[in-house]
Amino acid sequence: MGTIRPITHRTDPQRTAAASTAKRVMRTKIPLPSDRTYEQVERHFRVERALAKQLKNADRAERARLYGVLYDELFARVPDHPRLARQADVVRTAEMNRIKRRMVEPFLTPSSTVAEFGCGDGLFAYSLCPDVACVYGIDICDQRDPRAPQPANFEMIVYDGYDPPLADGSVDVAFSDQLIEHLHPEDVRLHFETIRRLLRPGGVYVLRTPHALCGPHDVSRYFCDQPEGFHLKEWTYGELMRLLMHLGYGRMRGYRFVKGRPLEVPLACLRGVERALRCLPSSGRRRMAARILPEVVLAAAVPGDCTRRTGSKRAARRDGADG
Numbered sequence: 001m002g003t004i005r006p007i008t009h010r011t012d013p014q015r016t017a018a019a020s021t022a023k024r025v026m027r028t029k030i031p032l033p034s035d036r037t038y039e040q041v042e043r044h045f046r047v048e049r050a051l052a053k054q055l056k057n058a059d060r061a062e063r064a065r066l067y068g069v070l071y072d073e074l075f076a077r078v079p080d081h082p083r084l085a086r087q088a089d090v091v092r093t094a095e096m097n098r099i100k101r102r103m104v105e106p107f108l109t110p111s112s113t114v115a116e117f118g119c120g121d122g123l124f125a126y127s128l129c130p131d132v133a134c135v136y137g138i139d140i141c142d143q144r145d146p147r148a149p150q151p152a153n154f155e156m157i158v159y160d161g162y163d164p165p166l167a168d169g170s171v172d173v174a175f176s177d178q179l180i181e182h183l184h185p186e187d188v189r190l191h192f193e194t195i196r197r198l199l200r201p202g203g204v205y206v207l208r209t210p211h212a213l214c215g216p217h218d219v220s221r222y223f224c225d226q227p228e229g230f231h232l233k234e235w236t237y238g239e240l241m242r243l244l245m246h247l248g249y250g251r252m253r254g255y256r257f258v259k260g261r262p263l264e265v266p267l268a269c270l271r272g273v274e275r276a277l278r279c280l281p282s283s284g285r286r287r288m289a290a291r292i293l294p295e296v297v298l299a300a301a302v303p304g305d306c307t308r309r310t311g312s313k314r315a316a317r318r319d320g321a322d323g
Contacts, residue, residue, distance in 0.1 A: 026223045036080060044078045045219045048229040055184060056232060063184055064160040068140040074230070087121065097124045103255070103262055103297065104175050104206050108132055112172040115164075115198065117191075118179035121145065122156065129153050136171070138164050162190060164198070171198045174205040181209050181217070181231045188233070192247050201304020205249075208297045212236050213277050214289035225282060237270045237296055250303035254296075262297060 025042075032041055051070045058066055075081055086092060101124070108114070112132040116125045119137035122144040129135050129151035137144075138157045144150075157164050161183075174195045183191055195205050210217035212234035216227035227234055237254055244252060254270045255262040273293060277285050 028222045029224070030222060032222065033082075035085075036082075040080050041219065041222055044081065045223055045229065047077050048074055048219055052228065052230050052232065055230075058184075060162075060186065063187065064162060067161045071230075072141075093121075093123065097127055099257070099260060100124050100175075100177055101127065102260070103177075103208065104128070104173060107173045107204050107206065107299070109172075113170060114173045114175065115166070115171045115195075117174065117176040117195070118182075119156075122150075122154075123148070124177075126151055126154060136164075136166065161187070163194065166198050168197050169200045171195075172200055172203050174199060174203070176205075176207045178209060180207060181227075181234050183232060185233045189243065189247070192244060192249075196247060196249060196302055199302040201302060203304075204299050204301045206299045208295055209240075210234050211289060211293045211295050212239075213274065214286050214294055235296055236274050237267065237293075237298070238274055240296060240298060241267065241271070244298075244300045248303070249300040251301045253299045255299070256293070256297065257295070 025038075028038070028041075032038060036044075051074055055063060055066050055070060075084060104114070108128070108131060110132065113134045113136075114125075114128055114132050115136040115138055116128075117138045119125045119139050120143050122137050125135050125137040126148070133153065135151070135154050136157055137154065138159060140159065140161050142156055142158055144156065150156075157166070159165070180188055180191065192205075199205065210231070213236060215221065215234040216224060216229075216231055217234060218227050218229035218231040220226070220228040220231075241252060252267060254265050254267045256265050256270075257263070270293070277289050277293070280288060
C-alpha cells in the first residue's frame with residue numbers, strides 16, 4: 001500500500017499579494033472627491049488619524065506644544081491636503097470671507113475691538129479693519145503672507161492655544177470659524193472661559209462649527225461613523241448651549257445659512273430638530289442632518305449693561321435717513 005501524501009495547493013505569489021492588498025483596502029462610506037484618488041484619501045486618513053491620536057493622548061502641557069507641530073507635520077506628509085488647495089484658490093477664499101463677514105457684521109460698530117481666534121492667513125481679519133477700531137488675529141502660528149500689507153489697526157498674536165496676552169474685558173466681538181472641533185475636549189471649556197474673560201459686558205462670541213449629527217466632517221468621513229482625525233469632537237446646538245450657559249454666557253442666538261446669508265432661527269426650534277434627528281437610523285440621520293443642520297452657528301453674549309450691538313449700523317443709517 002503506497003504512502004498517502006497530503007494534498008497541497010500551489011499558491012500564486014501575485015494572487016496572494018493581491019488578496020492581501022484587498023484585505024487592507026477600507027470600504028468608503030461616501031463618494032470620494034473628484035480631485036483625489038482613493039490612495040490619496042486613504043493615506044491622508046491614516047496619517048491624520050495617527051497624528052490625532054498623539055494629540056488625544058497628550059496631557060495639557062504636551063498639547064500646548066503639539067497643536068502647531070502636528071499640523072505642520074500633516075501638511076508636510078500630505079501635500080495634496082484640501083486646505084492647501086483652498087488657500088491657493090483666491091476666488092473661493094474671497095467668497096468664504098464674505099460669508100464670515102455676514103456672520104459678524106450685525107455685531108460690529110466703528111468703535112469695536114474684534115478678536116478672531118484661528119485667524120489662519122489673516123485675510124478675513126484684515127478685511128474687518130476699515131470698519132472697526134482694532135482687530136486681533138489670534139492663532140498658534142503665524143500663517144500670513146509676509147508680502148501682504150498689514151492694516152495699522154491689526155495686531156497678530158501667536159499663543160499656546162490657551163492664554164492669549166490680552167487684558168480682561170478688552171474685546172467687544174470674538175469670532176471663530178471651524179475652530180472648536182479641532183480642540184481637545186478637555187480644552188474646549190477653557191477656550192470658552194478665556195473668551196468670556198476677554199469680552200466686555202455685552203460683548204459677544206460668534207462661532208461656526210460643523211454639526212455632529214451629519215459628521216464626521218474631517219477626512220475620517222470617508223471611512224468612519226465618528227471623527228478619528230483632527231476633528232477631536234464635533235458639536236450640536238444643545239451641547240454648546242448647555243456648556244455656554246454653565247460658564248456664565250447670557251443670551252444666545254442660533255442661525256442657519258440660507259443662500260449664503262445667516263438667518264436667525266429660534267434655538268428651541270433648532271434643538272427640537274436635533275431631538276427628531278436622533279430618532280432616525282444613523283445613515284438616514286446623517287443624510288437628513290446634512291440637508292437641514294449642516295453646521296452650528298451661534299452668537300453667545302456676555303451679560304452686561306450695554307447698548308445692544310446687533311443691527312446698530314443699520315439702525316444708525318435708518319435713523320439718519322429718517323432725520
